[in-house]
Amino acid sequence: xxxxxxxxxxxxxxxxxxxxxxxxxxxxxxxxxxxxLAKVAGIGKATIYxxxxxxxxxxxxxCEEEMDYVFRHMDEEVDPQAPLLEQIVALSMAQFxxxxxxxxxxxxxxxxxxxxxxxxxxxxxxxxARYLARxxxxxxxxxxxxxxxxxxxxxxxxxxxxxxxxxxxSGWYGGYFATRExxxxxxxxxxxxxxIGWGEGDPGExxxxxxxxxxxxxxxxxxxxxxxxxxxxx
Amino acid sequence: xxxxxxxxxxxxxxxxxxxxxxxxxxxxxxxxxxxxLAKVAGIGKATIYxxxxxxxxxxxxxCEEEMDYVFRHMDEEVDPQAPLLEQIVALSMAQFxxxxxxxxxxxxxxxxxxxxxxxxxxxxxxxxARYLARxxxxxxxxxxxxxxxxxxxxxxxxxxxxxxxxxxxSGWYGGYFATRExxxxxxxxxxxxxxIGWGEGDPGExxxxxxxxxxxxxxxxxxxxxxxxxxxxx
DNA sequence: GGTCGAATTCGACCAGGGTCGAGACTGGTG
DNA sequence: CACCAGTCTCGACCCTGGTCGAATTCGACC
Numbered sequence: 001x002x003x004x005x006x007x008x009x010x011x012x013x014x015x016x017x018x019x020x021x022x023x024x025x026x027x028x029x030x031x032x033x034x035x036x037l038a039k040v041a042g043i044g045k046a047t048i049y050x051x052x053x054x055x056x057x058x059x060x061x062x063c064e065e066e067m068d069y070v071f072r073h074m075d076e077e078v079d080p081q082a083p084l085l086e087q088i089v090a091l092s093m094a095q096f097x098x099x100x101x102x103x104x105x106x107x108x109x110x111x112x113x114x115x116x117x118x119x120x121x122x123x124x125x126x127x128x129a130r131y132l133a134r135x136x137x138x139x140x141x142x143x144x145x146x147x148x149x150x151x152x153x154x155x156x157x158x159x160x161x162x163x164x165x166x167x168x169x170s171g172w173y174g175g176y177f178a179t180r181e182x183x184x185x186x187x188x189x190x191x192x193x194x195x196i197g198w199g200e201g202d203p204g205e206x207x208x209x210x211x212x213x214x215x216x217x218x219x220x221x222x223x224x225x226x227x228x229x230x231x232x233x234x
Numbered sequence: 235x236x237x238x239x240x241x242x243x244x245x246x247x248x249x250x251x252x253x254x255x256x257x258x259x260x261x262x263x264x265x266x267x268x269x270x271l272a273k274v275a276g277i278g279k280a281t282i283y284x285x286x287x288x289x290x291x292x293x294x295x296x297c298e299e300e301m302d303y304v305f306r307h308m309d310e311e312v313d314p315q316a317p318l319l320e321q322i323v324a325l326s327m328a329q330f331x332x333x334x335x336x337x338x339x340x341x342x343x344x345x346x347x348x349x350x351x352x353x354x355x356x357x358x359x360x361x362x363a364r365y366l367a368r369x370x371x372x373x374x375x376x377x378x379x380x381x382x383x384x385x386x387x388x389x390x391x392x393x394x395x396x397x398x399x400x401x402x403x404s405g406w407y408g409g410y411f412a413t414r415e416x417x418x419x420x421x422x423x424x425x426x427x428x429x430i431g432w433g434e435g436d437p438g439e440x441x442x443x444x445x446x447x448x449x450x451x452x453x454x455x456x457x458x459x460x461x462x463x464x465x466x467x468x
Numbered sequence: 469g470g471t472c473g474a475a476t477t478c479g480a481c482c483a484g485g486g487t488c489g490a491g492a493c494t495g496g497t498g
Numbered sequence: 499c500a501c502c503a504g505t506c507t508c509g510a511c512c513c514t515g516g517t518c519g520a521a522t523t524c525g526a527c528c
Binding site: 104107110111113114115116117121122124125152153156157159160162163164166167169170171173174175176185186189190193194208 | 338341344345347348349350351355356358359386387390391393394396397398400401403404405407408409410419420423424427428442
């Protein structure tokens, strides 16, 4: 399918994205108008809507590009043999640094990822799936090393740590944690305490098995076969 | 300061809010135009901007009104002597029900509360402070009853449970948890496991004391004197 | 090479959030 | 009562995200 037509289409899409990267990075999302974007991309405004349905969608595509960079960065940052706590914190903070490199940019990003509108849900799930997969790897390795209860549910652990990430970044935007250092400390404190456990005595009955299974079904592919046969994906 | 002027101003604000409640409830946020709002409130469009800087701000004021209702509901829902787990789940689910009564409405709400823009941060902190205060009460009572480690940090516990709330609601919007039941189950599972603890062995060093204190400073007023001298605020 | 339908492009347009500035109202002062 | 300064109000306007339909381009098939 390398007709002239398809080629051109890809080219146009690329130039929109390039314009987006340039302008969003330079002036931010809200300050960049579609018209401007079109001009820089060298096309008409309405043409853009042949490629993206909304401005937000352009934004998500833009994020996808940026993410590639972050993930490379993450791999350098995280030592797969370090204690679970350290790995989680390192990974989360790498993500945090990316997201908050530009405050407004990150807010948009978090909003779209954490509370996507229906039409974007797929896209946004896809975006953080990559991140979640990393966390899952960390958890599974940790469990194999015996850092987590043998019978702890890895998916639940994933949710647990992801929850903490959401919390600290939300806290950062809400002004509860003013500095990066506070964010990291809070994150570490939460993870640590959750490893110890909060409670005393009987924590009550086990969650309904059937529903938990329902919840888990879509994540089946996250349990990547065997973690110990690590294939570095460079 | 009950001059004619001030009176009228209050009246105008009130009629804007009334129009907002009517229209937002009837047609949703995005489907309501400022112009319409103005017409229903019986004033000019530009006048609204003398009272609220942006449409979102009107929205938050609207939410504040609605919240009153929710909080009354919550008190009926939550039994202060039930196990911690049950109380947390009941409270969170009450909040969840409120927020998701209308999907679009709730998304807006979550976005503004969890990732507020600078200009709204105060307002949005104020809005969820009331909710957080309830959670804190529950935690403190539980700790007095011995359901939490004596030396567990209540504020950290608050963050912990709030994180779970954020996670499940985000998961709901992301399409990970399709039904209310799944949300509740997930929440319960997370809370439960966090009471037991995830880990085995030494969880690493304690978080930096100084930074934790910094983080906590703004919450001083949440540690409401003594919880056992409960004054019902009807 | 010619022709027709589908895909692509874009100028013109619409709707809605937000601004501006001129005028109307209030209430304090001499 | 006359006047002025500050406050409110609102019609007209601007800007920008998004739509529409006509014109153009492409390429499959004769």
